[in-house]
Amino acid sequence: RSEIQILERRVQELSAAKEIESERCSALQHKVDELEALLSTTRVGAMDSTVHARGLDEQLQAATRIEEQLRKELSAEREMVSQESLRCEQLQLEAGSTERELSYLRQAKAAAEAEVQSLRERVSPSNLQEDAN
Numbered sequence: 001r002s003e004i005q006i007l008e009r010r011v012q013e014l015s016a017a018k019e020i021e022s023e024r025c026s027a028l029q030h031k032v033d034e035l036e037a038l039l040s041t042t043r044v045g046a047m048d049s050t051v052h053a054r055g056l057d058e059q060l061q062a063a064t065r066i067e068e069q070l071r072k073e074l075s076a077e078r079e080m081v082s083q084e085s086l087r088c089e090q091l092q093l094e095a096g097s098t099e100r101e102l103s104y105l106r107q108a109k110a111a112a113e114a115e116v117q118s119l120r121e122r123v124s125p126s127n128l129q130e131d132a133n
Contacts, residue, residue: 004109007102014095021091025084028077035074042067 046063 004105011098018091021088028081032077039070
């Protein structure tokens, strides 16, 4: 009985962890989207600056450095999203396996309870009285 409770708790823990990981994946994807938008804005800003004035070369170089940094951050964020997605998949697999094991144990418990009930009926006072006669 306590093994079933432990497994039920584990399923709950895995479900909660799965939800947290899913939220983290969503948050990371939102961050990736923001970085992509910022990268696009930086590019447009850099192009406008060069068209409007030659003296803005330093700003263009700074924007290029920012773009490179943003690319690195974007790449790191994408890697984190990928890792979180893999973790989510692993948690889903673990939860499924635990749920299957829990289902099997519940079936085994039901069968054992039915067997106990059957044995109780066999050894009930009225059945023992009939056997004695």
